[in-house]
Amino acid sequence: MDSQETSFSLLMLPWLAHGHISPFLELAKQLAKRNFHVYLCSTPINLSSIEERIVELENQSLSIEIVELHLPSSPELPPHYHTTNGLPIHLQPTLRKAFEMASPSLSNILKTLNPHLFINDVVYQWPSAVASSHNIPVIQFQSSSAAMVSYFSHLLRTPDVEYPFPAVYLRDFELAKMLHILEASTSNGQGSDSEREDSSHFVLIKSSNEIEGKYIDYISSMIKRKVMPVGPIIKDPVRKDENLEVIEWLEKKHHCSSVFVSFGSECFLSKEEMEEIANGLELSNVNFIWVVRFPLGDETMVEDALPKGFLERVGDTGIVIKGWAPQEKILRHSSIGGFVTHCGWNSVLESMEFGVPIIAMPMQFDQPLNARLMVELGVGMEVWRDNSGKLHREEIAKVIREVIVDKRGEAMRRKAKELGEKIRLKGDEEMNGAVEAISQLCQKTKRRSNGHTIISPRLV
Missing domain, CATH: 3.40.50.2000 (Glycogen Phosphorylase B;)
Incomplete structure (x- = not known):
């Protein structure tokens, strides 16, 4: 044989x-x-x-x-x-x-x-x-x-x-x-x-x-x-064409002027967290794409989970998507200047790969440790919770503006891009x-x- x-x-x-x-x-x-x-x-x-x-x-x-x-x-x-x-x-x-x-x-x-x-x-x-x-x-x-x-x-x-x-x-x-x-x-x-x-x-x-x-x-x-x-x-980037309107929306925004907001596939926000994040985004006056997910079988409408009148008030400043969005394509886009994330390790590494600073909002498990690692590396800022673990809209807005509007964000973007290139090599x-x-x-x-x-x- x-x-x-x-x-x-x-x-x-x-x-x-x-x-x-x-x-x-x-x-x-x-x-x-x-x-x-x-x-x-x-x-x-x-x-x-x-x-x-x-x-x-x-x-x-x-x-x-x-x-x-x-x-x-x-x-x-x-x-x-x-x-x-x-x-x-x-x-x-x-x-x-x-x-x-x-x-x-x-x-x-x-x-x-x-x-x-x-x-x-x-x-x-x-x-x-x-x-x-x-x-x-x-x-x-x-x-x-x-x-x-x-x-x-x-x-x-x-x-x-x-x-x-x-x-x-x-x-x-x-x-x-x-x-x-x-x-x-x-x-x-x-x-x-x-x-x-x-x-x-x-x-x-x-x-x-x-x-x-x-x-x-x-x-x-x-x-x-x-x-x-x-x-x-x-x-590798997903090749399917869903949500191309999101990319078209980004094309109309200035360089590094927008944040991508997503908390992974298995992290579901409480009603209180939804309200504070929504109000924080509105207060920041920064462009955003926010992916909202609910547990399997939960048929909640996005509009019902958000503060009353939120979508009307933010207008073209923001997009809220239920379920799935092309995360890799969004993070690669030149209009994205920050990633508001729970700091799951996969998401953190993707953000560094594309040279995008992290606006850390850890929820559970390993995420707080990942968030502080990003701060240590100089590629992220953490949204600070109070001693009971609650988020506050003013803090959310402040950190988003520091990363997107202030010069500190520019330094983090340079550092993130530098580390991303080193990791690839x-x-x-x-x-x-x-x-x-x-x-x-x-x-x-x-x-x-x-x-x-x-x-x-x-x-x-």
Whole structure:
């Protein structure tokens, strides 16, 4: 039988959140370009969110296959809730438990595909244990910032020792909120998972030494394993034509005169937050595009969620969009001078990629730490909340005007553009370093290749 050329095969399993599957897909694309065959595994509903991007990959002849992970059936958690996107808060513990119960499904997938390597999300350890039981080596991928990971790793390991980087911190109300979330997770089984031994060989992280070198090194020193940045791995611009009227609206605005306002796909504003942000935008008298989202099944009309008469008062100064907007195209546009964001890590890196200063309005989880990292880097300003965590319209308007109207914004734009260029230049180098380490680990696996010739991954 003639030998057949093939590449190393990798199976990737992100946590069931759009904020996780998207960077996993971008990592898969980078690895496929470098001659790996990648299986990307998730629930059908989660995979449907990236369906159009998968079709584009097929057109590019990239070696990526999707693999469905099936969670146990439950009347309380129908298949359309097998994702965090739009999931009601009270069902989040149920989803976590269902995910852990998918161990047999993952085991069958690993047995069938028999990949050379398993890339697991750092959120859960049980998939790593399943892979190890099949003698498949494991590495982990961290899609959050190194600042966040190092902060919480430090807090969990040495709570009585001061964190060594004072620019990144949580305020009392933020820490209380985070501890409440962690306690809720532990009480519903996630804690037992996090206590399992980590069997990974090393960790990849969606970041760059150019912006987080000291944080990356600190994580490595704590976990006693190599932590390798792979660059920002920003997704390619969406090619669909929806909302072209938004771009046409931007074309009529002056250079750097407008802000883009968006809080991600899984962050939903309270009525009070909506009112303060709306009034802050109106007070600022700055052009804006505001993307508003509601939980799955919530049929609230945008007009009903905004202060009475808001749309009429702002007129052509602002546009409010329900649901989706072409974020990458908007951030790339020369009329955008600032990004009002919750500071999810993907959004932060996109903003830096396009040289747009950040107007930070963190909501939860890692976002306050990401916001303060941006302030430390000189590419953002934070909208300060009061000690109870409430936003105030005057503060929102003040920060927006400082970034868009005042000279301070000009300095931040220069800094953001400079860092964005450095990250782009460093990105391929960092990714190639990770590819070499992955290749070496695959080569160490004592597997018979059944007469196949293994092609060494290529560096781009």
